[in-house]
Amino acid sequence: MDMPEKPKSNQGDAFKVIDCDVHPYVKDGIKSVFPYMPDAWKQRFIRKNAHVGSHARPLKYEHPNGNVNRVDARPPCGGVSGSDPHFLVKDLLEQNKIQHAVLNCLQTGALCSTLAGTDESIVLCSAFNDFLVDQWLTVDNRLKFAMSVPSQDPVASAAEIRRLGKHPQIVAVSLPLLNILMGNRYWWPIYAAAEEMQLPILVHVTGPDSVYYGPPMSSGGIPDSYVERYVTLCQAGESSVNSLVFSGVFEKFQNLKVIFVEYGFLWLLPLLWRMDRTWRQLRHEVPWVKKSPVEYVHKHIRFSTQPIDEPQNPKDLDKLIELMGYDQLCFSTDYPHWDNDMPGQSLRGLPKSEREKIFWDNALNTFRMK
Amino acid sequence: MSKEIKNVTVGKISDFPVGKCTIVNIDGREIGIAQLKNGEFRAVRNHCPHKGAPVCKGFIAGTMLPGDVGELIFGRDGEILVCPWHGYEFDLNSGQQVYQESPAKLLMFPVTIKNDDVVVAI
Numbered sequence: 001m002d003m004p005e006k007p008k009s010n011q012g013d014a015f016k017v018i019d020c021d022v023h024p025y026v027k028d029g030i031k032s033v034f035p036y037m038p039d040a041w042k043q044r045f046i047r048k049n050a051h052v053g054s055h056a057r058p059l060k061y062e063h064p065n066g067n068v069n070r071v072d073a074r075p076p077c078g079g080v081s082g083s084d085p086h087f088l089v090k091d092l093l094e095q096n097k098i099q100h101a102v103l104n105c106l107q108t109g110a111l112c113s114t115l116a117g118t119d120e121s122i123v124l125c126s127a128f129n130d131f132l133v134d135q136w137l138t139v140d141n142r143l144k145f146a147m148s149v150p151s152q153d154p155v156a157s158a159a160e161i162r163r164l165g166k167h168p169q170i171v172a173v174s175l176p177l178l179n180i181l182m183g184n185r186y187w188w189p190i191y192a193a194a195e196e197m198q199l200p201i202l203v204h205v206t207g208p209d210s211v212y213y214g215p216p217m218s219s220g221g222i223p224d225s226y227v228e229r230y231v232t233l234c235q236a237g238e239s240s241v242n243s244l245v246f247s248g249v250f251e252k253f254q255n256l257k258v259i260f261v262e263y264g265f266l267w268l269l270p271l272l273w274r275m276d277r278t279w280r281q282l283r284h285e286v287p288w289v290k291k292s293p294v295e296y297v298h299k300h301i302r303f304s305t306q307p308i309d310e311p312q313n314p315k316d317l318d319k320l321i322e323l324m325g326y327d328q329l330c331f332s333t334d335y336p337h338w339d340n341d342m343p344g345q346s347l348r349g350l351p352k353s354e355r356e357k358i359f360w361d362n363a364l365n366t367f368r369m370k
Numbered sequence: 371m372s373k374e375i376k377n378v379t380v381g382k383i384s385d386f387p388v389g390k391c392t393i394v395n396i397d398g399r400e401i402g403i404a405q406l407k408n409g410e411f412r413a414v415r416n417h418c419p420h421k422g423a424p425v426c427k428g429f430i431a432g433t434m435l436p437g438d439v440g441e442l443i444f445g446r447d448g449e450i451l452v453c454p455w456h457g458y459e460f461d462l463n464s465g466q467q468v469y470q471e472s473p474a475k476l477l478m479f480p481v482t483i484k485n486d487d488v489v490v491a492i
Contacts, residue, residue, distance in 0.1 A: 248439035280470055281457045287434035287442065290469070 015356045017343045018363035020304045021204065021261045021332035022092065022101040024136055025069075025082040026128060029107060033127035036134075041123045057211055061226050063338065073336035081336035085139040092335045093142055096343050100144050100369060101335075102202070104174050104261070105132060108148040109206030113176035114214040118152040122160075125150040129164055137169045144367070146174035146202045154186060158193035165197035171367035172202040172259070177209075179216050182240040182258075183247025191253045198368050200257035200302075203240065205233050237263030238271055241301060245275065248288040250296045257366055258301050262334060265303040266317075269324055272297060298325065302366045304332035305358065306341040318349040326354040330363040379487045386411070386488060389448050391426040396492055401479065402426025403488060404462065407448040411481040412462050413490040414451065419474035423455035433459055433468055451476070 026032050031051035034042045045051055073091060075084035082088060093101055108128040112121045129147050137143055147170050149157035161173055173194045180186050182203070194201050210218040210229050216236035223229035237260045250256060275293040283289065289296075311317050321329065331347075334340040347355055364370065380394045380403055391402040393416055400416035402425070418425035432447030450468060451460045459468045465476035480491040 252439045280467065280472075283469060284434040284459065287436050288439040290436045292470075 015352075016360045017096065017098045017331060018360055018367070018369075019092070019096075019098045019101045019333045019335070019343075020202075020259065020330045020363055020367075021306060021334050022088070022103050023082050023335065023337065024085065024088070024103045024105050024132060025080045026105065026107055026131060027079050027083040030124065033124070033131045036127035036130040037123050041120075045120075057207070060224060061211055061229055064226055065338070068337055070336045070338055070340065085136045085143065088335070089140045089142070092333065093140070096333075098142070098333075098343070100142055100171075100363075100367075102144045102146050102171060102363075102367065103132065103136060104146045104202065104204055105148060106204070106207055109174060109176040109204065110208055112148055112150045112152065113178060113206045114208035114212050118150070121150040121152055122156045126160060126163075129160070133164070133167060133169075137167070141169070144169050144171040144369070146170075146172035148174045148176065149190060151176045151178055151190070154189040158189040161190070161193040161197055161199065165193070165199055170199070171369055172200045173197075174202045174204065176206045177203055177216050177236060177240070178214060181243035181247075183243035183245070183249050185247075188249075188252070191249065191256050195253045195256045198255075200259055200366055200368070202259050202261055203237075203263075204261040205236075205263075209233060209236065233262075234264040234267060237303075238267050241268070241271060241297060242275060244301070245293045245296045246279075246286050246289060248286065250300045251288050251290065256300060259304065259330060259366055260301065261304040261332060262306060263303065264307065264309065265305070265324070265329060266309050266320055268297075268303065268328065269320065298327065301328075302330050302362060303328055304330050305346065306332045306334045307339045308341050308346060314349055318347075321347070321350065326350070326357050327362060329358045330366060331359045375491050377482075377489050377491050379484075379489050380413075381488055382486050383483065383488060384486075389430050391428070391430060391451065393424075393426050396490065399492070400424070400426070401490060401492070402451075403481075403490070404430060404451070406462065411483070411488055413479040413481045413492070414462075414465075415477035415479075417477065418453045418455065418458065419476065420453065420456055420458050423453050425451060425453045425460070425476065428452045428454040430462070436469060 030045055069081035073081035075087040108125055111124050116124055125148050137145055147164055149160050151157055209215040218232035219235045223232055272294050279293050378396050386392050386403050386405045388405045391404045393400050393402050402414040402416050404412045414426055416424050416426040429452050431450050431452055432444055433450045435443040435445045437443045449462050451462050460476050461468050465478050482489045
């Protein structure tokens with residue numbers, strides 16, 4: 001079958017691009033990371049056939065087109081889209097003039113949030129992190145990494161950040177969320193370690209969200225299809241922003257930064273209006289919130305752009321971003337997933353100077369890249 | 371057009387219990403008279419600058435001062451008027467919302483004590 005020619009998406013754009021959301025796929029999963037774990041754990045996983053498991057989602061949440069990955073992003077040598085770092089560099093970075101791509105491994109995230117037991121997740125998390133450092137970051141210096149943490153154990157998570165967090169290409173901590181709001185003190189050891197290492201916390205849906213008990217759930221009930229579930233995944237982002245601010249996380253960790261990746265962002269404006277109004281009315285219940293929630297969010301929280309919503313009138317999107325302020329957003333592709341956005345086709349209605357902030361400056365000021 | 375200020379006696383000191391807002395009517399305008407703990411008086415227009423609520427039907431209280439996470443520090447007892455509708459807290463010394471920059475504030479009138487009389491300049 002002839003495939004259509006890919007758009008040369010960023011050609012003609014003069015500005016630089018940081019892509020905040022790229023998904024490496026570890027071919028052969030757990031089996032590939034056996035060399036990075038103690039032998040006893042390897043034997044355990046072999047004996048329970050963990051190395052051949054697909055960890056499939058229930059039928060109703062499988063992608064209606066059969067694959068969440070772009071079929072045109074499969075490496076020429078075969079394998080799953082996103083599984084060959086050399087091809088990813090060529091297909092994503094060089095095609096789109098991307099200077100830095102932040103890798104976030106969802107296999108690790110799903111194991112840590114839900115699919116593995118607590119002790120298993122600690123071992124697997126370190127093994128996947130070490131595999132990616134060893135076999136991906138060495139391929140190209142433009143590849144940066146949001147290292148994962150075994151979030152079922154916050155103390156072990158903090159230890160993992162301190163073990164690995166000094167690597168120069170590690171630019172963030174990818175935190176697989178549980179069904180515990182982000183302001184909860186459960187998370188504070190992780191925030192302390194991340195702040196100490198000057199790494200932002202990156203949160204992203206890990207896969208089992210709204211499917212299994214463990215990660216965040218959609219509000220109001222269980223979705224009935226992939227489409228329903230997809231649309232509601234942003235709800236955890238909204239709840240988390242609210243929780244972070246009113247629980248006083250940014251008073252406790254005054255240098256902490258958080259980036260919400262792939263949760264959308266247009267919901268932020270009405271959320272902030274409501275948070276601000278309610279704080280002005282009932283501030284005395286949370287007196288550690290010493291200034292308007294709007295100020296905390298603008299100082300500490302950023303949002304990735306993909307998947308960019310598409311109002312019927314595209315200018316409505318430009319207007320809403322103007323209302324939000326241009327400092328809140330960081331560009332992301334979500335390569336190689338089906339719903340990715342490429343830089344050349346994204347946010348073209350914004351003024352050039354503001355577009356540069358979203359494609360470069362804001363991420364540079366968020367991730368540990370300087 | 372400038373309006374002339376006039377002094378209106380609204381009652382005796384003993385008519386206004388400490389820590390309460392007592393509403394009086396001056397030429398058709400509802401004014402809340404409050405005696406603070408330190409013996410000072412305040413006269414407040416019974417109109418919340420937020421959404422027009424009868425603010426003087428709220429209550430006078432203290433509030434939680436800004437503090438560390440998880441810590442409550444109660445203070446300013448008797449200096450804060452709390453609106454009965456949306457809970458906005460107003461400082462009875464300045465008329466401003468507490469700990470917030472807001473252009474909207476309570477409309478307050480000067481009060482003097484002459485002998486035992488409470489006199490509002492309105």
